[in-house]
Amino acid sequence: MNSEKDFDRLSPKKRANYIRDYYNQKDGQNIYATSPDFNLRELEIDFIINNVKGPRILDLGCGNGYTLLRLAEKIKGDLIGVDFSSEMIQGANQLLKKNRQKLKSQPKFFEGDGTTFSPLGGKIDTIISERFLLNLPNKRSQYETIENIHRLLRSRGFYLMIEGSKDGLRKLNKLRESVGLEPILDRDKHNLSSRKFNDNELFEFLKKYFTIMEVKTFDLYYLIGRLIYPKIIYPEKPHYNHPVNEIARKLTAQINFPSQGIGHVKGYVLRKK
Numbered sequence: 001m002n003s004e005k006d007f008d009r010l011s012p013k014k015r016a017n018y019i020r021d022y023y024n025q026k027d028g029q030n031i032y033a034t035s036p037d038f039n040l041r042e043l044e045i046d047f048i049i050n051n052v053k054g055p056r057i058l059d060l061g062c063g064n065g066y067t068l069l070r071l072a073e074k075i076k077g078d079l080i081g082v083d084f085s086s087e088m089i090q091g092a093n094q095l096l097k098k099n100r101q102k103l104k105s106q107p108k109f110f111e112g113d114g115t116t117f118s119p120l121g122g123k124i125d126t127i128i129s130e131r132f133l134l135n136l137p138n139k140r141s142q143y144e145t146i147e148n149i150h151r152l153l154r155s156r157g158f159y160l161m162i163e164g165s166k167d168g169l170r171k172l173n174k175l176r177e178s179v180g181l182e183p184i185l186d187r188d189k190h191n192l193s194s195r196k197f198n199d200n201e202l203f204e205f206l207k208k209y210f211t212i213m214e215v216k217t218f219d220l221y222y223l224i225g226r227l228i229y230p231k232i233i234y235p236e237k238p239h240y241n242h243p244v245n246e247i248a249r250k251l252t253a254q255i256n257f258p259s260q261g262i263g264h265v266k267g268y269v270l271r272k273k
Helices: 004-009 012-024 038-051 068-070 086-102 140-150 166-178 198-211 221-234 243-254
Strands: 057-059 077-084 110-113 124-130 153-164 209-218 264-271
Touching: 012 086, 012 166, 038 068, 038 153, 038 221, 038 243, 038 264, 057 068, 057 140, 057 221, 068 077, 068 086, 077 086, 086 110, 124 140, 140 153, 140 198, 166 198, 166 221, 198 209, 221 243
Parallel strands: 057 077, 057 124, 077 110, 124 153
Antiparallel strands: 153 264, 209 264
8 A cells, every 4th residue: 555545445444454454563562653753742641641530541542552551650540441453452461561560550451443442330531542533544433433432421521632633734834835844744655544633623523522621732842843853954854763852842841832733733631511
C-alpha cells in the first residue's frame, strides 16, 4: 500500500484490517511504538495525567499501554486498556510485567474493538482516546464512537480526547510556507489512515453531548520543533530525537503560551452532559 488512493479504495473493514496489520508489525515493547515524536507524546500524556478524574479509567485504542502505565505510577484505580492489535496488547502486558513494582495500580489490557468495547462493572469515570479516532476507517465510525463513549461514561464523567486537527495542520503549514519550508503532508505512506477532524464540525458535534471544559494545543512545541528547528538546519532533514525537541517540550510544559491552534494534534477536556 503506497498511496492514499489505494487505501481509500478499500472497504472500511479492509482499512481496519490494514491498520491492525500495520501495528502488529511494530515492536509492542517499544514504549513509543505508536508515536515516534516521543516529546510530543510526553506532552500529551502530561495533559491526560493533569485532567484524569475518578478511579475507573478506560483507554480506547491504548496501543501498548504506555499512557495507562504512566497513569498507574500516579494513581490508584481500575485502569482498563483495549486495542485491536494483538502485538500491542502483548507488548502492554510485557511492559506491565517489567514495571509492576513501581505502579500504584495494575492496569488490565484487552484485545478488542475499541469502537464497540463495553467493559463490565458499571460506568466509567474517565475515557481516554489518544490518536485513536484518527485511525478509524471513516468519519461515520469516528462520530459513532464518540456517541458510544458518551454512553459508557458515568453522569458528568470525563472524556479526554487527543486527536488530529486539519485546521491546526493548515495553520502550521501556512507558517512553514511563510519561511520557505515545504508543507507537512496530511497523509503519507506511514500514516495512510490519518483522518483528522475539522475543528468547527467537531466542536458543534461535541457540544451536543459534552461541556467543553478546555481545548489544549501545543503551539510552542510546534513552532520550535516544526518551524524554527527545521528552518535552521535546512536542507538537512529534522529528527525527532534532536535535543532541540526536548527543549521545546520542556518550554511548552513550563510556559503558558497563548494558543493559536497551531499543530496537527489537539487535546479536549470534555464533561458529559
